[in-house]
Amino acid sequence: MSNKISETLTFECETGNYHTFCPISCVAWLYQKIEDSFFLVVGTKTCGYFLQNALGVMIFAEPRYAMAELEEGDISAQLNDYEELKRLCLQIKKNRNPSVIIWIGTCTTEIIKMDLEGMAPKLETEIGIPIVVARANGLDYAFTQGEDTVLAAMAHRCPERILSIDRKDKTIQDQTIQDLFSFLPPKKKEEILESKKLKKHPPLVLSGSLPSTVASQLSLELKRQSIQVSGWLPAQRYTDLPSLGEGVYVCGINPFLSRTATTLMRRRKCKLIGAPFPIGPDGTRAWIEKICSVFGIETHGLEEREQQMWESLKDYLDLVRGKSVFFMGDNLLEISLARFLIRCGMIVYEIGIPYLDKRYQAAELVLLQNTCENLCTPMPHIVEKPDNYNQIQRMRELQPDLAITGMAHANPLEARGINTKWSVEFTFAQIHGFTNARDVLELVTRPLRRNNGLENLGWTNLIKKENESKV
Amino acid sequence: MKLAYWMYAGPAHIGTLRVASSFKNVHAIMHAPLGDDYFNVMRSMLERERDFTPVTASIVDRHVLARGSQEKVVDNITRKDKEECPDLIVLTPTCTSSILQEDLQNFVDRASITSNSDVILADVNHYRVNELQAADRTLEQVVRYYLDKANRQGTLNKSITDKPSANIIGIFTLGFHNQHDCRELKRLLQDLDIKINQVIPEGGSVKNLKNLPKAWFNLVPYREVGLMTAIYLEKQFGMPYISTTPMGIVDTAECIRQIEKHVNKLNPNKTFNYEPYIDQQTRFVSQAAWFSRSIDCQNLTGKKAVVFGDATHAASITKILAREMGICVSCTGTYCIHDAEWFKEQVQGFSDEILITDNHTEVGDMIARIEPSAIFGTQMERHIGKRLDIPCGVISSPVHIQNFPLGYRPFLGYEGTNQIADLVYNSFTLGMEDHLLEIFGGHDTKEVITKSLSTDTDLTWNYESQLELNKIPGFVRGKIKRNTEKFARQNGITNITIEVMYAAKEALSA
Numbered sequence: 001m002s003n004k005i006s007e008t009l010t011f012e013c014e015t016g017n018y019h020t021f022c023p024i025s026c027v028a029w030l031y032q033k034i035e036d037s038f039f040l041v042v043g044t045k046t047c048g049y050f051l052q053n054a055l056g057v058m059i060f061a062e063p064r065y066a067m068a069e070l071e072e073g074d075i076s077a078q079l080n081d082y083e084e085l086k087r088l089c090l091q092i093k094k095n096r097n098p099s100v101i102i103w104i105g106t107c108t109t110e111i112i113k114m115d116l117e118g119m120a121p122k123l124e125t126e127i128g129i130p131i132v133v134a135r136a137n138g139l140d141y142a143f144t145q146g147e148d149t150v151l152a153a154m155a156h157r158c159p160e161r162i163l164s165i166d167r168k169d170k171t172i173q174d175q176t177i178q179d180l181f182s183f184l185p186p187k188k189k190e191e192i193l194e195s196k197k198l199k200k201h202p203p204l205v206l207s208g209s210l211p212s213t214v215a216s217q218l219s220l221e222l223k224r225q226s227i228q229v230s231g232w233l234p235a236q237r238y239t240d241l242p243s244l245g246e247g248v249y250v251c252g253i254n255p256f257l258s259r260t261a262t263t264l265m266r267r268r269k270c271k272l273i274g275a276p277f278p279i280g281p282d283g284t285r286a287w288i289e290k291i292c293s294v295f296g297i298e299t300h301g302l303e304e305r306e307q308q309m310w311e312s313l314k315d316y317l318d319l320v321r322g323k324s325v326f327f328m329g330d331n332l333l334e335i336s337l338a339r340f341l342i343r344c345g346m347i348v349y350e351i352g353i354p355y356l357d358k359r360y361q362a363a364e365l366v367l368l369q370n371t372c373e374n375l376c377t378p379m380p381h382i383v384e385k386p387d388n389y390n391q392i393q394r395m396r397e398l399q400p401d402l403a404i405t406g407m408a409h410a411n412p413l414e415a416r417g418i419n420t421k422w423s424v425e426f427t428f429a430q431i432h433g434f435t436n437a438r439d440v441l442e443l444v445t446r447p448l449r450r451n452n453g454l455e456n457l458g459w460t461n462l463i464k465k466e467n468e469s470k471v
Numbered sequence: 472m473k474l475a476y477w478m479y480a481g482p483a484h485i486g487t488l489r490v491a492s493s494f495k496n497v498h499a500i501m502h503a504p505l506g507d508d509y510f511n512v513m514r515s516m517l518e519r520e521r522d523f524t525p526v527t528a529s530i531v532d533r534h535v536l537a538r539g540s541q542e543k544v545v546d547n548i549t550r551k552d553k554e555e556c557p558d559l560i561v562l563t564p565t566c567t568s569s570i571l572q573e574d575l576q577n578f579v580d581r582a583s584i585t586s587n588s589d590v591i592l593a594d595v596n597h598y599r600v601n602e603l604q605a606a607d608r609t610l611e612q613v614v615r616y617y618l619d620k621a622n623r624q625g626t627l628n629k630s631i632t633d634k635p636s637a638n639i640i641g642i643f644t645l646g647f648h649n650q651h652d653c654r655e656l657k658r659l660l661q662d663l664d665i666k667i668n669q670v671i672p673e674g675g676s677v678k679n680l681k682n683l684p685k686a687w688f689n690l691v692p693y694r695e696v697g698l699m700t701a702i703y704l705e706k707q708f709g710m711p712y713i714s715t716t717p718m719g720i721v722d723t724a725e726c727i728r729q730i731e732k733h734v735n736k737l738n739p740n741k742t743f744n745y746e747p748y749i750d751q752q753t754r755f756v757s758q759a760a761w762f763s764r765s766i767d768c769q770n771l772t773g774k775k776a777v778v779f780g781d782a783t784h785a786a787s788i789t790k791i792l793a794r795e796m797g798i799c800v801s802c803t804g805t806y807c808i809h810d811a812e813w814f815k816e817q818v819q820g821f822s823d824e825i826l827i828t829d830n831h832t833e834v835g836d837m838i839a840r841i842e843p844s845a846i847f848g849t850q851m852e853r854h855i856g857k858r859l860d861i862p863c864g865v866i867s868s869p870v871h872i873q874n875f876p877l878g879y880r881p882f883l884g885y886e887g888t889n890q891i892a893d894l895v896y897n898s899f900t901l902g903m904e905d906h907l908l909e910i911f912g913g914h915d916t917k918e919v920i921t922k923s924l925s926t927d928t929d930l931t932w933n934y935e936s937q938l939e940l941n942k943i944p945g946f947v948r949g950k951i952k953r954n955t956e957k958f959a960r961q962n963g964i965t966n967i968t969i970e971v972m973y974a975a976k977e978a979l980s981a
Contacts, residue, residue, distance in 0.1 A: 044566040066475060
């Protein structure tokens with residue numbers, strides 16, 4: 001592949017020999033998000049070892065997840081899967097009493113064809129706890145796609161929403177809220193009145209797991225445009241899953257939720273709002289504008305708000321302008337991040353990405369292309385299923401100012417004088433909405449700021465001569 | 472099926488990868504699904520490795536599931552052969568390939584025809600052995616492969632070196648303080664006027680393995696990895712080996728005496744006497760013997776401790792605590808279930824109880840029941856200690872990044888005894904200090920929320936904003952609260968809502 005920068009977006013597909021986290025890692029953030037859940041990963045020691053090392057300290061905080069570790073007897077079907085899972089689930093019920101148990105299927109359960117989907121409903125009625133099955137395995141998916149499989153499975157469990165009854169429900173709900181707060185000082189009532197002033201629009205459900213503070217920030221942004229978010233998938237508790245149905249509009253906040261989107265559209269008859277993702281001020285504005293336009297609402301003050309955010313980022317923008325970036329690709333946030341960084345004035349050579357759903361990410365891709373055109377920046381290569389070996393060869397030639405990469409390559413690249421930022425941090429940091437744009441740049445600029453200080457010391461390259469060519 | 476939250480020893484392939492990537496110019500190819508190359512992250516992060524970890528995956532995906540790997544594995548081997556010209560490529564099976572039951576040996580045979588590198592299939596079964604057993608086995612397999620090869624080609628050199636020399640077997644990547652231990656062992660052998668023939672696998676070259684038999688004896692510092700190789704070399708070449716771990720003053724002396732015995736047996740002209748060296752080191756170079764005698768250590772007499780870790784470290788530390796420091800080891804244990812007999816024999820008489828388990832909750836319950844003054848264990852025991860407010864010294868894998876120190880911290884040899892003495896003493900004094908603080912009411916630890924001393928405030932937080940504030944993690948909540956109130960005061964706002972909170976965040980971070 002040539003390193004020439006082209007004028008339209010180019011898509012390529014390599015060998016898929018790249019480093020990423022196993023999708024079962026979604027357990028790490030989802031068990032914290034859904035407070036009354038228990039995640040049971042049905043797999044081997046390999047899966048367990050990965051989780052234990054990837055999650056580090058969290059394991060010691062009595063996590064609400066565990067391995068159902070398959071032993072030789074399970075593999076050779078000497079033991080009865082159903083009885084074994086029942087035994088473990090009863091144990092979990094006794095010790096933790098969760099509102100839902102989520103079974104995470106792994107490579108092993110795929111290969112031995114363990115019928116988790118078949119067993120779950122039977123066991124569910126037997127033990128009286130809902131069991132959701134998500135096949136988040138490394139045979140089919142990468143890293144964040146794990147969340148996608150869990151949310152897609154959960155979409156089936158959301159209560160049905162029938163709009164005519166819903167209107168009635170809503171008035172009742174409003175009444176109860178007023179009753180509740182009648183003892184509070186008058187300002188409370190003003191707030192309730194204000195919320196009543198919100199324009200009437202069909203219910204909107206947002207999909208994607210976010211820390212609750214970020215979720216309320218995004219809800220607040222929409223509220224400013226008179227849009228009420230009627231629910232989140234997932235909610236803070238399993239018992240609070242949003243109701244779905246015909247006439248409900250859904251919108252994703254993360255680029256890796258394509259299965260969830262498909263399930264919401266096809267199985268729950270929801271209408272999908274295809275928008276860029278609210279990452280960076282440009283993305284957030286485009287996301288809100290798209291939602292507003294679907295509901296026929298005119299936005300107000302959005303442009304000023306975006307402008308104001310960009311101004312507040314000025315010190316960071318000065319640092320990144322003109323610098324080049326190389327995304328090795330491992331968490332599917334790459335397109336949105338690249339688009340934001342290009343808008344910040346950076347040059348993106350290559351966007352590696354594990355999997356690209358061109359339909360689900362369509363609006364994001366258009367925004368990427370427009371951003372490049374508006375800023376007269378060369379279009380980046382988009383490389384699906386990248387090959388890390390080839391990428392490192394390309395990087396050697398391009399010498400980017402920053403490589404966004406997994407932890408397996410970060411230290412070796414740093415030793416070769418290439419600044420790196422671990423891609424995993426973007427998954428765990430708060431990066432959505434106007435408020436958090438600064439946090440993204442804080443991450444991106446950290447290696448640049450750190451290495452600015454070290455540059456003059458004269459030891460950028462820290463490897464022995466004979467190892468230089470080794471990849 | 473087993474409900475498991477945590478494990479002491481990793482899966483088998485990790486052991487194989489640790490051995491393979493410790494050798495110079497050896498590449499491992501895992502037959503595994505996407506995401507199983509987690510080993511690379513561990514090596515790169517924990518060992519802070521500068522070079523790319525020589526491990527790649529031949530990815531098992533849906534297509535492989537449907538049709539078998541076919542050419543894929545062979546192609547990946549020959550590709551790696553061309554790209555990096557390794558001396559050896561080790562095809563590593565994982566739990567996934569164990570069940571797929573593809574004929575990996577066949578792939579290896581085919582690939583070795585076309586590639587310049589040697590190619591072998593690691594002989595480990597995921598469901599039968601753990602990380603440590605697999606590492607032991609893989610090391611033996613590699614050594615055997617190259618000695619057999621040399622034997623066939625007639626390049627095997629069986630004559631021993633003129634001067635006494637030794638191989639150190641079992642130093643490898645991600646081992647607990649292995650690098651430091653290796654340096655200490657080299658120093659020890661140098662002091663004894665013994666040449667180092669080879670250190671394997673860490674930094675060793677497979678091309679040199681044919682020279683292993685030139686050494687006078689093998690030194691196997693750790694019980695877990697290297698013993699199989701040493702036994703093989705003994706059987707095949709009559710090479711004696713020493714498997715006494717030189718940890719602690721008594722065992723280090725014991726190890727040196729065994730070395731003396733073997734060296735003198737092979738050396739008819741000159742008789743070595745290491746006793747003066749042992750005496751000098753014990754009494755004046757190492758501080759540990761003197762420490763045991765000092766009044767500091769007197770205060771530790773009869774204090775209760777619990778030890779848990781791998782067989783080598785748990786056994787050695789138990790002996791040091793009981794024999795060299797007079798500490799009462801209430802319970803000692805190991806997760807090396809496969810080596811339980813040896814362990815029991817070692818700690819016989821040094822501990823009240825013995826616990827053999829790989830279930831960390833059993834260890835936790837035992838610690839809670841005994842309530843020792845200090846724990847010596849792995850990272851897991853450190854966390855158990857945190858929860859129970861008992862200090863813990865980390866003496867064994869599994870460990871976090873802080874147990875890969877940059878400074879010189881061996882556990883073996885005479886410098887190791889100093890390090891261990893520090894570790895033990897610091898664990899206990901911290902515990903005693905803590906205890907005294909509790910008795911006398913502790914430090915003045917009143918929570919400081921605002922920077923001003925006056926508590927009256929003219930600001931009101933509405934219900935939602937209070938809820939929102941409570942969602943913010945405790946350790947930054949105070950700061951967020953202060954900042955928000957500062958922002959509100961500056962802008963003449965008296966009523967704090969969620970909007971105000973986030974406006975404050977934006978304003979202050981700008």
